[in-house]
Amino acid sequence: xxxxxxxxxxxxxxxxxxxxxxxxxxxxxxxxxxxxxxxxxxxxxxxxxxxxxxxxxxxxxxxxxxxxxxxxxxxxxxxxxxxxxxxxxxxxxxxxxxxxxxxxxxxxxxxxxxxxx
Amino acid sequence: xxxxxxxxxxxxxxxxxxxxxxxxxxxxxxxxxxxxxxxxxxxxxxxxxxxxxxxxxxxxxxxxxxxxxxxxxxxxxxxxxxxxxxxxxxxxxxxxxxxxxxxxxxxxxxxxxxxx
Numbered sequence: 001x002x003x004x005x006x007x008x009x010x011x012x013x014x015x016x017x018x019x020x021x022x023x024x025x026x027x028x029x030x031x032x033x034x035x036x037x038x039x040x041x042x043x044x045x046x047x048x049x050x051x052x053x054x055x056x057x058x059x060x061x062x063x064x065x066x067x068x069x070x071x072x073x074x075x076x077x078x079x080x081x082x083x084x085x086x087x088x089x090x091x092x093x094x095x096x097x098x099x100x101x102x103x104x105x106x107x108x109x110x111x112x113x114x115x116x117x
Numbered sequence: 118x119x120x121x122x123x124x125x126x127x128x129x130x131x132x133x134x135x136x137x138x139x140x141x142x143x144x145x146x147x148x149x150x151x152x153x154x155x156x157x158x159x160x161x162x163x164x165x166x167x168x169x170x171x172x173x174x175x176x177x178x179x180x181x182x183x184x185x186x187x188x189x190x191x192x193x194x195x196x197x198x199x200x201x202x203x204x205x206x207x208x209x210x211x212x213x214x215x216x217x218x219x220x221x222x223x224x225x226x227x228x229x230x231x232x233x
Contacts, residue, residue, distance in 0.1 A: 004159075037224075043205060045160070045224035091159050103211065104150065104173055105222070107159030 002027045004094050006108035013082045014116050020067075021077045021111045023092030033095040034068065035105070036077045040088040048090070051075065079113075087115045121210050121225035129231045130198050136230060138193040142210030143223045148172075149191040151183060154205040154227070166191050167213055195230075203232045
């Protein structure tokens with residue numbers, strides 16, 4: 001079974017600065033998907049960024065980018081120019097190809113990000 | 118375009134009772150997944166429904182059951198509630214797309230269940 005580990009329960013960053021959230025995962029599969037989700041106090045899980053394992057190029061969405069190291073099974077999220085609205089719980093998630101365990105997501109424990117003005 | 122709607126938002130039940138949670142998927146989505154999120158933890162997959170059938174199931178006991186209706190909405194039922202069932206229950210909808218269903222997920226804001 002796949003596992004996802006987020007070793008930073010809490011992180012803080014100054015507004016306009018850059019922060020990196022860490023995520024490692026364990027899998028024997030070669031093809032899979034990785035996600036970062038944001039969960040604000042409203043509780044709704046919001047997709048931040050997604051990476052397909054077969055793509056070597058790191059995904060980027062505006063101020064959010066990932067550092068995907070497949071051999072090391074590492075998938076970190078970098079937030080540039082941090083804004084107060086970025087404050088939330090961030091979850092790293094793994095998804096196997098549909099042929100194996102379908103489309104279920106396996107989540108890490110989360111990292112609580114605080115943005116200081 | 119309505120997103121995923123869950124009801125109720127909060128619920129308090131007594132140990133041993135039964136509860137039903139409801140989810141309406143995003144317009145155009147036909148697959149519904151349920152997750153349990155205990156306080157301070159990441160969500161755990163309960164099960165997924167497509168074409169009114171349970172397609173996948175996580176490591177949850179048979180006390181947890183579900184249903185999907187022809188309009189794609191879904192219910193999560195939990196029988197014989199335990200204190201440990203207290204959690205946020207999240208519904209996520211997605212669109213079946215050939216072999217790779219679940220490509221994009223939209224989550225609801227969840228139902229906070231408290232068992233006393």
